[in-house]
Amino acid sequence: MLKRIVVYLLLLSLTFQCLGNLGVLTWFGLNRDLIARVLCENRNKPEMHCNGQCVLMKKLKKLQDDRHDKKEARINKIEVLVILPAFSGLLSLIPNILSPVFTPYSGLYNYLYIPQFLLPPKLS
Structure with missing residues (x-):
């Protein structure tokens, strides 16, 4: 019963x-x-044919900004807690975990970085 309530909520x-x-x-x-009569910013300018669309755009923008702000607030509150053990036996394992791993595939590709191709063309 409780599961159904949670699912519906x-x-x-x-x-x-x-x-x-x-x-x-x-x-x-x-x-x-x-x-259009009361809230529109352009109600005194009938040649613009706004008909209250400025208010609609403001409301939609505000709704989008509120959602974006809530998403940023959730993202910024992520914290990570790292606890290193004080046991000498466990501390000796940490360098082994963090040491680089060499695989047999590490030399099968070449990468050539040429920054000249990433620059915009020069105007003379």
Whole structure:
């Protein structure tokens, strides 16, 4: 029973996350006349034919920025804790783990770095 509740809550949260833009577009479609008359920045300039689309673009941009900020906040909070053991027997294993590994395939390719090809052409 508890698993079903968790599954339904996760599905509901994923659905709402995906439908954020659809909610803004629905709000704009239902209130288009009010937005054009009251909220539009260009309501005094009828030759621009904005009809409230400036408000729609601002709302969509704000929604996108909020999602981007939340994603950055999650990414920036990742921390790694490294604990080195104090036992002398385990410390002797660490250099063996970090030592370079040579495979039989290490000499089967050549790499030639030529930085001149990566420069833009010179204008004379």
